[in-house]
Amino acid sequence: MEQTQETKETKKIILSGIQPTGEFTLGNYLGAVRNWGKMQEEYQCYYFIADLHSLTVHIDPAKRRQQTLQAFALLLACGIDPDKSLVFVQSHNKCHAEMGWLMNCVSQFGELSRMTQFKDKSSKHPDNINAGLFTYPALMAGDILLYQADYVPVGADQTQHLEFTRDIATRFNHTYGEIFKLPEGYFPKAGARVMSLQDPTSKMSKSDTNPKATISILDDEKTILKKFKSAVTDSEAKVCFREDKPGVSNLMTIYSAITGKTMDEIEAEFDDKGYGDFKAVVGQCVADELKPIREKYAELMNDRPYLEEKMREGAERATYIARKTLTKAKKRVGLLLEK
Numbered sequence: 001m002e003q004t005q006e007t008k009e010t011k012k013i014i015l016s017g018i019q020p021t022g023e024f025t026l027g028n029y030l031g032a033v034r035n036w037g038k039m040q041e042e043y044q045c046y047y048f049i050a051d052l053h054s055l056t057v058h059i060d061p062a063k064r065r066q067q068t069l070q071a072f073a074l075l076l077a078c079g080i081d082p083d084k085s086l087v088f089v090q091s092h093n094k095c096h097a098e099m100g101w102l103m104n105c106v107s108q109f110g111e112l113s114r115m116t117q118f119k120d121k122s123s124k125h126p127d128n129i130n131a132g133l134f135t136y137p138a139l140m141a142g143d144i145l146l147y148q149a150d151y152v153p154v155g156a157d158q159t160q161h162l163e164f165t166r167d168i169a170t171r172f173n174h175t176y177g178e179i180f181k182l183p184e185g186y187f188p189k190a191g192a193r194v195m196s197l198q199d200p201t202s203k204m205s206k207s208d209t210n211p212k213a214t215i216s217i218l219d220d221e222k223t224i225l226k227k228f229k230s231a232v233t234d235s236e237a238k239v240c241f242r243e244d245k246p247g248v249s250n251l252m253t254i255y256s257a258i259t260g261k262t263m264d265e266i267e268a269e270f271d272d273k274g275y276g277d278f279k280a281v282v283g284q285c286v287a288d289e290l291k292p293i294r295e296k297y298a299e300l301m302n303d304r305p306y307l308e309e310k311m312r313e314g315a316e317r318a319t320y321i322a323r324k325t326l327t328k329a330k331k332r333v334g335l336l337l338e339k
Contacts, residue, residue, distance in 0.1 A: 014043045014186055015149035017050035017090065017140070020064065020071040021057075024078070026215035026286060027194035027204035029293075030257045032153070033217075035188060037079030045085040046147055047075055048318070052090050052097065053140070056133040057125065073307055077297035078217075086321075088314030090143070095322035099142035102329055106168050106175070107138045116160060141165040144183050146322040151186035159185065176332040179325070192257035197231040200246035218294055221287040228283030229276075239270035239278050248275075255282045258289050 024033055039045055049071045054064060068089060080087055090096050112118070115137055122129045132139075144152055144165050154162050162185050169180040194204045198213040208214050212230050219227070233247040241249045241263040252266050261269070270278045300307060331337060 011042070011044040012150040013046060013147060014039065014151045014153065015046040015048075015144055015147050015183075016153050017048050017053065017143055018071060018075070019050045019054050020067040021054055021059075023070075023206065023216045023218050024074065025194075025204050025206050026217065026254070026290075027192075028206075029078075029217050029290070030192040030194055030254065032188065033078050037081075039188075040081060040084045043151070045080070046149070046318075047080060047085060047087050048093075048143070049075075049089045050143070052100075053136055056121070056130060056136055058128060069304075069307060070301070072311060073297055073300040074218075076300055076307075076310070077293050082310045082314060086314060086317055087310065088318040089311055092311060092315035093318045093322055095146055095319060095326045096139070096143055099146050099322070099326050099329065100139035102333065103138040103142040103145070103168055103172075104135055105333075106172050107135070107141075107164075111164060111167070112137060115164070137161050137164050138168070141168055145169055145180045146325050147318075148181045148325060149183045150181065152183050153188065154185045172329070176329075179328050179332060192253050194254060194257075195246065195250040197227055197250070200232060200250040215286065217290050218297060219290070220294070221291070224287040224290070225280070225283040228279045228286070231279055233275050233279075237274055239273070239275070240267050248278075251278065251282050255285055258285050 036045070036047075049068050051064065051068050054067075059067075072087070072089065075087055076082065112134055118134055118137075121133055125133075140161055141164060152158075152162055152165075162183065166182050169182055173180055196202045196204050196208060196210075196213040197215070198208075198210050204214050206214060206216070212227050215224060215227060228251075231247060231251060233251070234245055236245065239248060239252070241252050243249075252263055255261065255266055256263060270281075327337065
């Protein structure tokens with residue numbers, strides 16, 4: 001047991017927050033989520049449901065509570081083991097709100113105003129440009145710095161926020177003394193890039209208005225097969241991977257990601273078959289791959305006491321870890337600590 005604990009403590013920390021605003025798509029799964037379980041063996045993984053961040057957008061309160069529960073269950077269903085990884089709900093650990101305010105007070109107005117996501121979201125929600133939307137990079141920085149994270153998984157749209165986090169951590173360390181570790185971006189080996197089933201020149205997205213374009217990892221088998229049956233291909237009726245065949249190439253990419261087969265092997269497999277057969281096989285392959293996740297998710301959602309127990313355990317562990325850093329930061333800035 002001591003050996004295991006020692007090994008666990010020497011692992012690098014990866015931290016990631018997921019907003020409770022929708023289900024993962026097949027693109028999310030093949031591109032990243034499928035590797036999360038494997039990452040637990042190499043890293044100390046901290047995952048949290050970023051429900052405080054979701055407050056920047058108006059959602060029905062009952063829906064937000066349900067989505068938070070669903071997001072937590074979905075993480076576990078995708079292979080996150082709460083005994084190996086730290087999994088919790090952000091608002092269940094009050095240290096996040098406190099650290100967020102400390103980070104607000106070392107953030108410059110000009111820095112926040114240059115954030116491209118603030119500009120993008122402001123244009124999408126012109127009737128709700130709230131202060132939280134403007135300052136949430138400071139809260140995000142607090143999320144990361146609380147846990148002395150070594151790495152943060154970042155996509156192209158999050159690189160700016162990571163740089164902001166490093167900048168204000170450096171500023172805090174310089175002003176008040178060395179406390180925070182400067183996190184680095186985590187860029188895993190690229191997973192499959194899955195495109196829309198209806199517009200294969202665009203990336204698959206849960207925000208797509210065409211329900212036929214996107215596969216949710218919780219779609220049932222019948223729905224998955226139907227969506228693949230209607231997937232856009234072309235008129236050549238030949239299964240091969242070429243730039244001028246984006247629809248077929250997308251289906252081949254999906255099939256390859258799940259089966260491990262090369263493009264040449266897939267072309268040979270369907271050399272004498274039409275698109276109908278090809279779509280059916282790919283659809284069934286995806287349905288079989290996602291079935292265990294869907295079943296595990298349903299099992300978890302039917303056991304709310306278990307989910308609440310794991311949320312509570314996760315919050316307790318998260319608070320224990322985060323409070324150490326928060327206490328040091330409060331002491332350094334001159335706050336009178338409670339006894």
